[in-house]
Amino acid sequence: MRRIDIVALGLIAVTALFMGIQLVGSIGDKTRNVYPIALDNFATFDHKLSDFIAAGVVDQEGAKDVVFTRAKHLYMRAEQWQWYPDIEISAESDYILHIATRDIQHSFHLESRTTGEMIDVLIQPHKEYQILLNNLKPGVYAIGCTEYCGIEHNKMRGKLIVRE
Numbered sequence: 400m401r402r403i404d405i406v407a408l409g410l411i412a413v414t415a416l417f418m419g420i421q422l423v424g425s426i427g428d429k430t431r432n433v434y435p436i437a438l439d440n441f442a443t444f445d446h447k448l449s450d451f452i453a454a455g456v457v458d459q460e461g462a463k464d465v466v467f468t469r470a471k472h473l474y475m476r477a478e479q480w481q482w483y484p485d486i487e488i489s490a491e492s493d494y495i496l497h498i499a500t501r502d503i504q505h506s507f508h509l510e511s512r513t514t515g516e517m518i519d520v521l522i523q524p525h526k527e528y529q530i531l532l533n534n535l536k537p538g539v540y541a542i543g544c545t546e547y548c549g550i551e552h553n554k555m556r557g558k559l560i561v562r563e
């Protein structure tokens with residue numbers, strides 16, 4: 400076999416492995432604590448998000464709002480290209496994080512050291528996703544988007560701050 404063929408085969412093998420891992424991960428999603436519900440009108444969701452922000456303490460970090468809250472229901476909007484707002488909570492409670500997208504499909508990704516379990520949830524339009532956040536460990540966690548959503552997809556970041 401020529402060297403280039405071996406390299407190509409290697410790349411195909413790595414890609415197949417990666418896709419396999421993603422597939423197994425997405426099957427896991429269905430059994431995890433994620434509850435999608437129909438959302439006819441995005442404005443309804445946005446209104447709840449505004450109420451959530453108004454009830455918390457808002458801090459500006461750069462241009463982005465960080466909401467410190469004691470509410471059990473957290474709201475976050477996915478959009479090109481950010482997760483809004485950043486949220487600060489206490490590790491002592493459990494929460495339901497509500498997420499919806501106002502434009503196209505995204506994927507909410509929260510690293511496993513946050514709760515002991517990797518959370519990666521496909522967020523599609525016309526749905527609201529309720530994600531149980533429990534077993535939280537104190538720390539500052541990046542929220543990423545793992546579904547390509549346009550030219551600035553790689554800048555789509557959010558933050559979850561978990562206090563002691």
Ligand SMILES: [Cu+2]
Nearest residue numbers: 505544548555
């Ligand atoms: Cu995205």
